[in-house]
Amino acid sequence: xxxxxxxxxxxxxxxxxxxxxxxxxxxxxxxxxxxxxxxxxxxxxxxxxxxxxxxxxxxxxxxxxxxxxxxxxxxxxxxxxxxxxxxxxxxxxxxxxxxxxxxxxxxxxxxxxxxx
Amino acid sequence: xxxxxxxxxxxxxxxxxxxxxxxxxxxxxxxxxxxxxxxxxxxxxxxxxxxxxxxxxxxxxxxxxxxxxxxxxxxxxxxxxxxxxxxxxxxxxxxxxxxxxxxxxxxxxxxxxxx
Numbered sequence: 751x752x753x754x755x756x757x758x759x760x761x762x763x764x765x766x767x768x769x770x771x772x773x774x775x776x777x778x779x780x781x782x783x784x785x786x787x788x789x790x791x792x793x794x795x796x797x798x799x800x801x802x803x804x805x806x807x808x809x810x811x812x813x814x815x816x817x818x819x820x821x822x823x824x825x826x827x828x829x830x831x832x833x834x835x836x837x838x839x840x841x842x843x844x845x846x847x848x849x850x851x852x853x854x855x856x857x858x859x860x861x862x863x864x865x866x
Numbered sequence: 867x868x869x870x871x872x873x874x875x876x877x878x879x880x881x882x883x884x885x886x887x888x889x890x891x892x893x894x895x896x897x898x899x900x901x902x903x904x905x906x907x908x909x910x911x912x913x914x915x916x917x918x919x920x921x922x923x924x925x926x927x928x929x930x931x932x933x934x935x936x937x938x939x940x941x942x943x944x945x946x947x948x949x950x951x952x953x954x955x956x957x958x959x960x961x962x963x964x965x966x967x968x969x970x971x972x973x974x975x976x977x978x979x980x981x
Contacts, residue, residue, distance in 0.1 A: 793975045794975065800969070853900065856909045856910050
């Protein structure tokens with residue numbers, strides 16, 4: 751079974767600075783999706799960024815980018831120019847691409863605090 | 867992104883009663899819906915996966931007779947917590963996904979308090 755590990759329960763960063771959240775995963779599959787979700791205080795889960803394992807290029811979405819290291823099974827999220835609205839829980843997640851496989855496997859989450 | 871609406875946002879019920887939570891995909895057909903439970907400061911725990919017109923698949927340890935899931939249409943799934951007890955108090959989140967490699971979109975969650 752696949753597992754996702756986020757080893758940083760909490761992180762903090764100064765506003766406008768850059769922060770990197772870590773995520774590692776374990777799988778025997780070669781094709782899969784990886785995601786970062788944000789859960790702000792409202793508790794609404796919001797997709798931040800998605801990476802397909804067969805793509806070597808790291809995904810980017812504005813101030814958010816990932817460092818996908820497939821051989822190392824690492825998938826970190828970099829937030830540039832941190833803003834107060836980035837404060838939230840961040841969850842890393844894995845989903846298989848095997849036909850019929852549907853569920854997301856979540857990490858434990860990292861609580862990100864932005865210091866003004 | 868697509869919109870998933872979950873209702874109610876919060877509910878308080880008496881111990882022993884049943885509570886129904888609705889999850890609707892507003893602008894796409896959700897072939898698969900997921901129900902999660904989230905305890906304070908913890909990750910999402912998948913309770914069950916349901917496909918439209920089929921019986922839900924429950925995760926190990928989840929009582930299917932207590933948490934009844936119905937996915938009768940491509941836009942609606944319901945979770946009924948039967949004979950609720952205080953230990954069922956939690957935050958419940960639904961997620962809906964279309965076919966293929968479609969993303970899963972989340973509802974806003976329901977805070978259930980059983981008194």
